[in-house]
Amino acid sequence: MNPANWRTYLVTQASLSGDRTTPEIVRAAIDGGVDAVQLREKDASARSRYELGRELRELTAEAGVDLLVNDRIDIAQAIDADGVHVGQSDLPVEVARELLGPDAIVGCSTSTVDEARDAEAAGADYLGVGAVYDTSSKDVNDDQAGVGPERIAEIAAAVSIPIVGIGGITADNAGPVAEAGAASVAVISEITAAADPQAVTESLAVAVETPTAVDAGGDDR
Template sequence: MRQRLLATDLYCLTASDLSRGRETVEVVEQMLAAGIRLVQYREKSKKAAAQYRECQQLRKMTRDAGAAFVVNDDVALARAVGADGVHIGQEDLPVPVVRDLVGPDMAIGVSTHGPDQALAAVADGADYIGVGPLFATQTKKDVCAPVGLAYLDWVAAHIDLPFVAIGGIKEHNVAEVVRHGARCVALVTEITQAEDIAATIASVRQTMAAAKGQRG
């Protein structure tokens, strides 16, 4: 699972406060029904017990659907529910420490905002990196300024590790992101706030496929 975690086109994240009043479990159920095969749980405002109960449900749902399940930041929670991966930021525990905690089988993803961080993640043994935020986003508190498409270009040209483009990506700009080298793209509110999640996912995928054809 570590090596093939990003072998998909869309990396969907949860955002209960931005889901049109729907429960996270309901939103993920619709994602999975629409063919999403990678879901990250990111719900920092909830209490630990509530997160654990929710993740137990989501872990079963994703496993039954043949999808990968990643927990954001919380190594203990990822271990407790048997997640396929944990995604950490620049202010979290170092990758080697996380590896000691999660063991050899769980994938470790690292958010990066520039070349030095990407190179460090590779050297530290990360399984994949997040590249962004490419555009302005309000879905995460204390987020850094957008890094722009130039960093994505650099990663596509210099980093062999799998990567996911993230940050302010919507259907109207996803084609540009794909043309700049992204094979896997993370979406948050474009999916969680969609009135029809399945239709939105299908439309985004169609846009991405067309852009890949243009990229050659």
């Protein structure tokens, strides 16, 4: 799937899933219409991430949902994922592209206009921009917490590839993120910690598709 067509994007984190497994959370999100799943689990061993990735690959492939791997290009290759997501301290976008080939999806975390332009020039297919709102989740550019929808708008005006807003996003505040120019929103705890991950995924999609109807604190326009 083209990242421009994504609306909801789940980043996995087993520590937030309570007594449920990551595959159970992913299955519920798929039932709710999630468009992309990123295998993260940075605290797990490479072997554990590989085994989990194989299970998620089966689930996502059957549902036609894109599967990406955070950082680990080798694991992405090993499980035949659709692509990889890299951060500013990971392997460069151009290296990921060279290793995975032209058909892979390569995403890159950015929080400034300069980073966004550099990632686009290097061959990224989409940008993960954030943290949009304050967040307690790790690895979401915590040192740039709360850049706001305004930063989404600035970056959207500077690049031509799709933007995925991430960081502190909920169904209640996703509207302004989409309205500012994000094609989709990525969440961790909003889905993973939810009592009903399927319903939350559905609500997020509605918030992105009809932002003015779910604009939290913004003016309808």
